[in-house]
Amino acid sequence: MLLGGIDEAGRGSVIGPLVIAGISFDPTGIDSLRDNGITDSKKLTTLKRETLYTKILQTAVSIFVCRISPVTIDNYVNRKKLNVLESRYMTIIADNIRADKIIIDACDVKPDRFKQSILKNLTNKSVKIYCFHKADTDNLIVSAASIMAKVTRDREIRKIEKILCKKIGSGYPSDPSTKLFLRNHLFDNDNKNYIRFSWSPVKKLIDEGAQTKLF
Known part of the structure; x- marks a missing residue:
C-alpha cells in the first residue's frame, strides 16, 4: 500500500x-x-x-x-x-x-x-x-x-x-522587505514575470502610481 x-x-x-x-x-x-x-x-x-x-x-x-x-x-x-x-x-x-x-x-x-x-x-x-x-x-x-x-x-x-539582484523578502504581502521591494520596483520591466498583478496589494500600488501621475 x-x-x-x-x-x-x-x-x-x-x-x-x-x-x-x-x-x-x-x-x-x-x-x-x-x-x-x-x-x-x-x-x-x-x-x-x-x-x-x-x-x-x-x-x-x-x-x-x-x-x-x-x-x-x-x-x-x-x-x-x-x-x-x-x-x-x-x-x-x-x-x-x-x-x-x-x-x-x-x-x-x-x-x-x-x-x-x-x-x-x-x-x-x-x-x-x-x-x-x-x-x-x-x-x-x-x-x-x-x-x-x-x-x-x-x-x-x-x-x-539573484536574477534581479534585489532583496524581495519572502514574497508575502505582510513582509516588510516585500512591501519595500514592491513600492520601489513595481514598475521595473525586469520584474513583470515575477509579480502577481492580480493581487490587491499590487493593484493598490498601481492605483497610487496612476494617481500620482495625474498631479
Whole structure:
C-alpha cells in the first residue's frame, strides 16, 4: 500500500510561483519519518525544513512538483478561479505519483466539492482521493508534501533575488522587505514575470502610481 499526499506553498504570496508538491511513501518509509518532527511546514524553521527535505527525498517512493508562474496565476485570479487552478494541478500531480491513496489539503471551503473537481479529470481511476482541511497539520504524508512545496518555493524566491539582484523578502504581502521591494520596483520591466498583478496589494500600488501621475 502506497500512501500519497499533496499540498501547496505560496498561495497568498504576491511574488513568485505557487508550488504544489505530491509525494508518496510505502509503510517502511512512513515509519522512518514518524520520529523526525515532521509537521506543517509553516510551523518549522527554515533550517528544520531543509533538514527534513533531504530526509524526505531519501525516503519517498515518488515525488512530483509543479511550479505555477505569476502570469498563469493572474489569469485564473482575474476570472475568480484560483481554486480551479489548484484543482487542475493537483489532478496532474495525483496522476504522476505512485499511490493507492492520496490525501489532499483542500483549499475549497467545501472539501468534497474540491475532491469532485479532481476526480472528474483524474486519469488514474484506481487511486482513492481524500480531501480535508488542515491535512498539512493532521497527516504526516501531507505535512511532508507541504515541506517539499515550501522548500522548493523558498529556493525559487532566492533564485529570483539573484536574477534581479534585489532583496524581495519572502514574497508575502505582510513582509516588510516585500512591501519595500514592491513600492520601489513595481514598475521595473525586469520584474513583470515575477509579480502577481492580480493581487490587491499590487493593484493598490498601481492605483497610487496612476494617481500620482495625474498631479
